[in-house]
Structures are given as structure tokens and as C-alpha cells.
Amino acid sequence: MTKADFYTRKLAEGRAVLAPMAGFTDAPFRRLCRRFGSGWAVTEMVSAKALVLGDRRGLEIGAPYPDEPDLVIQVFGGEPDIVAAGGRILYETYRPAALDLNMGCPVKKVTGKSCGSRLMRDPERAAAIVHALAQAVPVPVSAKLRLGFDTVNALEVALALQEAGAALLTIHGRTAAQKYSGEADWEAVAEVAAQLSVPVVGSGDVTTKAQFERYRALGLGVMVGRGALGQPWLFSTFRGEPEPSSAQKLELILEHAHFARNWYGSEHAIVKLRGQLLRYADALPDAAPLRAALTRVSTLTELTALLSRHSVLRAENRVPSSVAFS
Ligand SMILES: Cc1cc2nc3c(=O)[nH]c(=O)nc-3n(C[C@H](O)[C@H](O)[C@H](O)COP(=O)(O)O)c2cc1C
Numbered sequence: 405m406t407k408a409d410f411y412t413r414k415l416a417e418g419r420a421v422l423a424p425m426a427g428f429t430d431a432p433f434r435r436l437c438r439r440f441g442s443g444w445a446v447t448e449m450v451s452a453k454a455l456v457l458g459d460r461r462g463l464e465i466g467a468p469y470p471d472e473p474d475l476v477i478q479v480f481g482g483e484p485d486i487v488a489a490g491g492r493i494l495y496e497t498y499r500p501a502a503l504d505l506n507m508g509c510p511v512k513k514v515t516g517k518s519c520g521s522r523l524m525r526d527p528e529r530a531a532a533i534v535h536a537l538a539q540a541v542p543v544p545v546s547a548k549l550r551l552g553f554d555t556v557n558a559l560e561v562a563l564a565l566q567e568a569g570a571a572l573l574t575i576h577g578r579t580a581a582q583k584y585s586g587e588a589d590w591e592a593v594a595e596v597a598a599q600l601s602v603p604v605v606g607s608g609d610v611t612t613k614a615q616f617e618r619y620r621a622l623g624l625g626v627m628v629g630r631g632a633l634g635q636p637w638l639f640s641t642f643r644g645e646p647e648p649s650s651a652q653k654l655e656l657i658l659e660h661a662h663f664a665r666n667w668y669g670s671e672h673a674i675v676k677l678r679g680q681l682l683r684y685a686d687a688l689p690d691a692a693p694l695r696a697a698l699t700r701v702s703t704l705t706e707l708t709a710l711l712s713r714h715s716v717l718r719a720e721n722r723v724p725s726s727v728a729f730s
Contacts, residue, residue, distance in 0.1 A: 407544040410501050411572040414474065415603055415625050419443030420616055420642050423607055423629030424478045424504070424548070430676065431469035432663035436656075437632060441639040443625075444474040446548075449506045452481030452490025466494050469667065473501075478548070480506035482518030482529070484536035495541040502571070505534060505547040507561075510580040521580030524553040527561045531568035544571035548607070551592055554581040559596045566602050574605040574627055594622040616642045634683025636660075650688055650716040657684050657711060661704055670704050681707075690715060 422429060422437040424446035434445040447466055454462040466477040477500045481487035491503050507530060509520030516522075523530040530547070538545040547565050551558045562573050575596060577588030588608020597604035605625030610616060619626045632638050637648050637656070648656060660680065664673035678699075685695040694714065701707045711717070 407538070407542075407569075407571055410474075410544050411546065411603060414443050415572075415605075417443055418620065420610070420626045420628045420639055421605060422446065422632060422639075423627040424448060424506075425629050425633075426509075427679065428633060430465075430667070431467060431472065432660060432667050432676075433636070433680065434472065435469045435663050436636045436660050437639060438472070438474075440636050441643055442628075442632075442636075444476055444501070446476045446478050446504055449478045449480045449509065450490070450494065452479050452483075452487040455479075455490035455493045456486055462490075463493075463497060466498060466500075468498055468500075469663070475500040476502045476504050476546070478504040478506050479537075480509065480514060480519045481533065482523070484529075484532040487533045488536035488540035491537045491545075492540045495543065500543060502544040502546055503537060503541055504574075505530075505537065505545065508548050508550045508576050508580070510550075510583050515580070521550050521553055524550060524557065524561055524580065527557075527564040530561060531564040534565050534570050535568040538569035546570055546572040546574065548574040548576070550576045550578055550580050551589065552579045554579055556592065558592070559599060562596055562600055562604075566600055570602060572603050572605065572625075573600070574607055574625075576607040578608060590619055590622065590624070594619075594624060597622075597624055611638070613642050613644075634680060634685075635687050653684065653688055654711045654714055654717055657681065658708060660684075661707055665704055674702065674704055674707065677707075688714070688716070 419441055422442040422445040426448045429448055437445055450462045450466045468475045477494050479490055506520055507523045514520035534545055534547055547570050549558055558575055575593045577590050577593045590606050593606040605627050606619055607627040610626055610628050611631035616626050641647055661677060664677050668676055681698045682695055685691050685698055688694055697710055701710055
């Protein structure tokens with residue numbers, strides 16, 4: 405088996421992939437998205453420096469849900485030896501299927517330390533990091549880029565990373581200066597991909613099956629981030645399955661809560677879930693009152709009670725089956 409095999413095999417399945425999103429793609433949400441058919445899922449980014457300094461938080465972020473297959477842990481850092489050492493710790497601890505280097509984060513706290521999207525300005529350093537990381541672990545190393553930092557230079561950077569041993573590159577079709585404004589430029593991503601031998605996954609603004617199919621037809625893998633928040637079933641609709649009914653969506657929220665309770669414990673779970681709960685409301689009837697009620701929920705038991713009272717379940721005379729929280 406060569407190092408590239410994991411990504412090549414997974415891409416051949418033709419599934420969309422859950423994008424890494426700090427604050428959202430924790431173990432419970434990844435579990436849910438995998439259940440709906442996300443090809444693999446990438447963790448929130450973990451600081452290599454924090455890992456090397458022995459900070460437990462970094463290790464917690466990289467941890468897999470029990471029996472989570474195909475775990476890809478994303479790491480960020482600006483120094484080749486530190487990223488390599490951090491990557492080694494993650495590998496020894498969790499045996500992930502691959503490690504991914506963050507080269508897209510536009511946040512000043514990260515870019516100020518020559519990390520994240522700042523690496524787009526320094527292809528040599530980025531290549532040295534990928535090289536060091538690939539030497540340090542026996543699993544594939546990938547990187548997630550933007551089109552550039554403030555000007556577009558993704559091809560130059562991608563060629564350097566490919567040469568350094570990257571097994572796959574993901575490109576978010578915006579520069580870091582754009583942050584999340586404007587539209588992701590998938591044509592630009594495809595143009596870069598056409599000049600590389602490693603596979604490329606595109607990222608940015610995918611919310612429909614038509615987009616998924618159009619971008620696959622460009623020869624790209626497809627990553628889905630914000631579109632999957634509050635609607636993790638997107639992954640299965642891209643494969644032709646029907647969208648869940650409103651009643652099924654309500655049960656699914658409770659399933660998410662169940663995973664979160666197992667992962668964080670009851671008290672912490674409701675805090676971690678809050679941001680996601682409001683997004684689920686958008687896909688349900690009576691969204692406005694439901695959103696308002698969800699902001700007031702402070703325990704998982706209250707959450708179950710609230711969702712059981714929802715008009716959709718009352719109309720169908722159904723009570724959520726999956727979970728009773730105590
Ligand atoms: C809240 C949030 C957190 C993110 N965190 C990360 C991250 O930790 N690592 C990363 O590579 N990209 C991160 N991203 C970027 C996404 O992975 C993705 O490339 C971007 O959101 C565009 O795709 P989308 O339109 O499908 O969301 C984040 C995006 C958002 C909105």
C-alpha cells in the first residue's frame with residue numbers, strides 16, 4: 405500500500421466530504437455526517453504547538469468518535485519540526501487514516517504566527533512542513549489551501565506541496581483576503597487541479613446536488629461545509645436519496661443530541677449543541693418560534709420535551725423514539 409491509497413480509494417467512492425469547521429465538526433457531528441454518507445470527515449484544526457507543549461485540549465479536538473473510521477485530523481502550525489512532532493503525537497495516539505495541514509485559516513491570531521492561510525505566501529515553508537510531516541507519519545498527508553493569501557497563487561503553492569509529498573490537496577475557491585465574501589471560484593480550482601498529478605478536492609458554497617454533480621464532472625472531489633450545518637442529510641441527497649421528512653428531522657436532532665451526550669456528558673452537550681440546534685430549526689416548519697424556544701432550552705431533557713411538542717410530531721401522533729435523557 406502506498407501512502408496515497410487511502411485518499412484514492414475514498415475518492416473513487418464518489419461521495420461528498422465534510423469540511424473541517426472549527427466549532428462545528430466535532431466528533432458527534434462527524435458521526436452524524438458519516439452516517440448520511442460523507443466520504444470522510446476532517447476534524448476541527450488542532451494546534452501542533454499546543455500538542456508539543458502537552459496541552460490536552462489539542463488531543464481532545466483530534467479524538468475520534470468511538471470506532472470512527474477514516475479519521476482525518478487537521479493540524480496547524482508554521483514550523484516544520486513542530487508540525488511533524490505534533491503530527492507524530494496525533495498518529496501515535498489515534499492512528500488516523502491521514503493528517504491534513506491547515507493552509508486556509510484567515511484569522512489573524514493564526515496568520516500572525518505564519519500559520520493557516522499565511523502559508524500561501526510562503527510556498528517554501530509550506531512545502532517544508534508537508535515534507536517534514538510526511539516523513540514523521542506512515543499515513544498520507546494532505547493540505548487544505550485557499551486560492552491565495554491576497555493574490556491568487558494556488559498553482560505555485562500546489563506544485564510545491566505535490567513535490568513535497570502531499571497525497572491530496574483541497575482548495576477553497578477564495579483567497580484569504582476574501583474570507584467568506586463573494587462566490588467560491590470552482591473554475592479556478594479546476595484549472596489548478598488540471599495541472600497536478602495528485603487529486604484535488606474543491607471547497608466553497610456547495611448546497612445542492614446539481615452543484616455536487618457539476619463539480620464532480622470537473623474532475624474534482626467535493627467538500628461541503630456550511631451547507632451541512634443543520635442539514636447533515638445533504639450527503640445522502642447528493643446520492644439520490646430523498647430528504648428526510650420533518651418528523652425524521654426532529655428525530656435526527658435528538659440523535660445528534662444523543663451522540664453529543666455520549667461524547668461530552670449531558671451538561672456540556674447542550675452548550676456544544678446550541679449553535680447547531682438553531683440551524684436545524686431553519687429546515688423545519690414553524691422555524692421562527694422553534695428557534696426562539698431552542699435558545700431557551702438549557703438541558704437535554706427540555707430539548708426532548710420541546711421537540712416532542714412540535715406540531716409535526718403531534719400531527720403524526722409520534723413521539724421521538726430515539727432518546728430519553730435523564
Ligand atoms: C465556522 C467555520 C470554521 C472553519 N474552520 C476551518 C478549519 O478549522 N479548517 C479549515 O481548513 N477550514 C475551516 N473552515 C473553512 C471550511 O472548511 C470551508 O473551506 C469553507 O467554509 C468553504 O466551504 P463552505 O461554503 O462549504 O462552507 C471553516 C469555515 C467555517 C464557516
